[in-house]
Amino acid sequence: MARESIGMARPELVQVADTVARDKGIDREEVFQAMEQAIQKAGRSKYGHENDIRAAIDRKNGEIRLARYMTVVEVVEDENTQIPLAKAKRKDATIELGGVIVDPLPPIDFGRIAAQTAKQVIVQKVRDAERARQFTEYKDRTGEIVNGLVKRVEFGNVIVDLGRAEGLLRRDELIPREHFKNGDRVRAFIVDVREEPRGPQIFLSRTSGDFMGALFSQEVPEIYDGIIEIKAVARDPGSRAKIAVISNDSSIDPVGACVGMRGSRVQAVVAELQGEKIDIIQWNQDPATFVVNALAPAEVTKVVLDEDSGRIEVVVPDDQLSLAIGRRGQNVRLASQLTGWTIDILTEGEESERRQQEFHSRSKMFIDALDVDDVLAHLLVTEGFTSVEEVAFVPIEELTDIEGFDEDVANELKARATAFIEEENKKIAARMEELGVSEDLIEAEIEGLDPKKIIVLAEKGVKTLDDLADLAGDELVEILGADVIKEGPANAIIMAARAHWFPEGSAPQGDAAAETKTV
Numbered sequence: 475m476a477r478e479s480i481g482m483a484r485p486e487l488v489q490v491a492d493t494v495a496r497d498k499g500i501d502r503e504e505v506f507q508a509m510e511q512a513i514q515k516a517g518r519s520k521y522g523h524e525n526d527i528r529a530a531i532d533r534k535n536g537e538i539r540l541a542r543y544m545t546v547v548e549v550v551e552d553e554n555t556q557i558p559l560a561k562a563k564r565k566d567a568t569i570e571l572g573g574v575i576v577d578p579l580p581p582i583d584f585g586r587i588a589a590q591t592a593k594q595v596i597v598q599k600v601r602d603a604e605r606a607r608q609f610t611e612y613k614d615r616t617g618e619i620v621n622g623l624v625k626r627v628e629f630g631n632v633i634v635d636l637g638r639a640e641g642l643l644r645r646d647e648l649i650p651r652e653h654f655k656n657g658d659r660v661r662a663f664i665v666d667v668r669e670e671p672r673g674p675q676i677f678l679s680r681t682s683g684d685f686m687g688a689l690f691s692q693e694v695p696e697i698y699d700g701i702i703e704i705k706a707v708a709r710d711p712g713s714r715a716k717i718a719v720i721s722n723d724s725s726i727d728p729v730g731a732c733v734g735m736r737g738s739r740v741q742a743v744v745a746e747l748q749g750e751k752i753d754i755i756q757w758n759q760d761p762a763t764f765v766v767n768a769l770a771p772a773e774v775t776k777v778v779l780d781e782d783s784g785r786i787e788v789v790v791p792d793d794q795l796s797l798a799i800g801r802r803g804q805n806v807r808l809a810s811q812l813t814g815w816t817i818d819i820l821t822e823g824e825e826s827e828r829r830q831q832e833f834h835s836r837s838k839m840f841i842d843a844l845d846v847d848d849v850l851a852h853l854l855v856t857e858g859f860t861s862v863e864e865v866a867f868v869p870i871e872e873l874t875d876i877e878g879f880d881e882d883v884a885n886e887l888k889a890r891a892t893a894f895i896e897e898e899n900k901k902i903a904a905r906m907e908e909l910g911v912s913e914d915l916i917e918a919e920i921e922g923l924d925p926k927k928i929i930v931l932a933e934k935g936v937k938t939l940d941d942l943a944d945l946a947g948d949e950l951v952e953i954l955g956a957d958v959i960k961e962g963p964a965n966a967i968i969m970a971a972r973a974h975w976f977p978e979g980s981a982p983q984g985d986a987a988a989e990t991k992t993v
Contacts, residue, residue, distance in 0.1 A: 487536035500603040506531055508600055513538060521579065524554040540579040546571055608639040609674035612667045619688045620678070624658045634660055639676060647679040649712040649748050661746060663688055680747075683707030686715060689746055693739045694732050696721075702728045705757040708811035712748050714800075716768060716808045718757040729754050753808075761786065761815060768809035772798035775822060783960035786815045789825045836860060844890045853878065866891035905929055912938040920970040922963050927954055943971040 487509065495502040513529035517540050521527055526543045544557040546569055562569045569575065622634040622641060630645035632654050643662055654660060662678035663685035679685055687704045696702040702721050709715040721728040732754045733740050740752055753771075758764040762777040765786050776789035790798045798819050799806050810817045820828070833855055840851040843862045857876050859865055865873075865887055873884035902925045906916065909932040916928065918939055934953050936942055945953075947965035954964075 484531075484536035484538060487531060487538075488534070494600055500600065500607050504603040505600060506533060508598075508603070513540065517579065522554070526555045527579070538581055540581065542577045542579060544575045544577070546573045546575060605674050608676075609667065609669060612639060612664070612674070612676050616664050616667055617684065617688070618664050619661060619685070619692065620664060621659065621661050624654045624656055624660055626656060627654060632660065634662065634678060636676070639674075641676040641678040643678040643680065647677075647681050649680050649750070651712060652680070652748055681709065681711040683709050683715075686717060686743065686747065686752075689743045690717065690732060690739075693742050694734070696726060696728075696731045701726060702731055706812050706814075708808040709750070710804055710808060712750055714751045714753070714804055714808065715747075716753045716755055716812045718755045718764070718768070718812055720757040729756055755812070761813065765809065765813050765815055765817060768812050769798055769805065769817075772805065774798075776825070782963055784814075784816055784962070785818060786813075787818045787820065789820050789822055792821045792823050795819065795821050840865075843894045844887060846887070846890075850883075850887075862891045862894055866895055899925075902926070902929065906932065909933065910937055914939040915942060918971065920967055922959070922967050923970075927958070930954055939971055939974065943968065943975065 491502055491505040491509065494500075494505050510529045510531055513531070514527055517527040517529060518525065521542065528541055528543055530539045530541075531537070532539075544555060544562075546559055546562045547556045548559060548571060550556045550558050557575055559569070559571055562573070562575050565575055566573075620636055620641065622636040625633045625635040625640065627633070630648075632643040632648065634641040634643055641662065641664070643660070647662075647665075648654075660680075662680050663682050664676060665679045665682055665684070666675075666677040668675050668677070684707070686709060687707050690704065691697045694702065697704060697719075701723050702719055704717060704719055706718040707715065708717075717732070719728040719732055721731070731739075740754065744750060744752060755767045755770060758767060762779060765788065766774045766777060769788065769790075772790055772794045774788055774790055778787040778789075780786070788798070797805070800808075806817050806819055833852075836855045836859075837848065837851040840846060840854050840859075840862070841848065844851075844865070853876055854865065859868075868888075870881070870884050870888065873879055873887060874881055879887075906925070906929060909929065911928060911932045915938055916925075931937075931942065931953060936945065936953070942950075945968055947961055947968055950964040950968060951959055951961055959967075
């Protein structure tokens with residue numbers, strides 16, 4: 475049971491609470507709670523911190539009530555906050571165990587130190603409430619463009635006044651050679667809003683690709699309406715950028731719509747980005763076509779894709795090489811970021827020279843393996859044969875269809891190829907036995923793991939299926955060589971080797987081989 479404490483009405487407290495709540499944009503109740511905590515702290519300073527002193531402010535007239543609270547117990551362990559039942563009964567005959575005795579205290583005459591302490595508590599609580607309000611207001615606004623005024627610049631980082639909050643524009647999120655001073659108007663993109671020990675932080679950026687996308691969305695109504703979609707953006711902030719767009723309406727040209735009448739739309743974005751040159755590119759689901767578009771303005775004569783390694787080889791005319799690569803490799807680098815492919819650029823001359831080298835090396839391989847002359851070897855390479863295995867196992871008709879090859883020549887070539895493979899297999903089997911390669915690794919039949927790779931692994935100490943499964947994907951690449959296998963196929967081999975560790979259907983998925991290794 476509580477007894478009423480007597481206090482004096484303080485209507486000015488209600489006015490202060492209303493003013494602070496209105497000016498700071500926080501709840502009136504939070505301001506009152508902050509005031510109560512401040513008065514409570516001052517009360518404990520006067521009557522003893524060990525006591526349970528509580529304060530309450532009347533929300534209508536501002537009356538302050540201060541009281542000491544004591545819990546009714548059977549055995550007192552803390553005389554400052556507990557009271558025995560017998561003594562409590564003398565104050566309130568109806569009190570029971572677990573109840574609370576409330577002793578009113580006289581109003582505090584705030585001294586200078588107490589008043590200063592109370593002020594600090596109120597300011598801190600109001601600041602905390604203000605930060606909580608800021609986080610609530612901005613946490614769902616990630617991905618928006620905001621406008622603000624530069625409040626101050628600290629070590630190159632720009633603090634932006636957003637009106638009801640502050641944003642941080644870090645030095646590395648500014649466009650190069652871009653400088654702001656106090657009072658400058660700035661437009662930026664909210665990349666993240668995080669709760670941190672010093673309060674919620676709103677992180678801004680002017681270098682993000684999403685900032686450019688959002689600017690185009692503001693300038694191009696078709697993007698805002700969803701008729702045109704931005705598929706990818708790559709930027710070298712302040713210098714050059716590429717943006718890939720596609721239209722969901724076949725009657726609308728996405729590139730033309732983004733450029734605008736006489737370039738008005740794209741120029742508005744360029745002006746905001748300090749003159750950054752922007753290439754607007756039509757997106758295409760075909761990787762080869764998309765890469766060709768992304769390398770504009772350079773012309774491309776040939777494209778070769780390697781999907782396993784994520785690389786794409788592009789052949790350009792000799793006089794287009796510098797244009798395709800760009801200044802300091804900028805054009806090809808941005809094209810690679812935009813498409814997600816690693817792009818290798820060759821001139822027609824380099825590609826022709828490499829083709830000739832491959833022609834000669836394959837011809838020599840057939841001459842040595844099949845014991846044939848230059849003419850027969852050149853014919854096989856010209857017809858697209860790349861290995862002795864192809865000659866051994868191809869249907870006889872494909873060989874007899876080659877000009878100058880009759881059935882006797884074709885049969886002889888197949889016989890020599892078969893004999894060569896058998897001899898190689900014997901050598902491989904002998905080498906595996908010599909190295910002590912286990913049967914489980916030989917018989918695993920893992921896609922992408924041929925006998926020659928097994929021998930290389932065994933020479934490095936990987937001789938069983940468990941040895942292979944213990945590797946990480948990057949270790950397998952290091953052993954076999956990056957020119958022999960890429961990380962994606964290497965991870966697939968590791969996961970196949972681990973399959974026997976798991977019950978059927980429970981093996982981990984994805985590129986776990988790149989992330990896990992048995993200890």
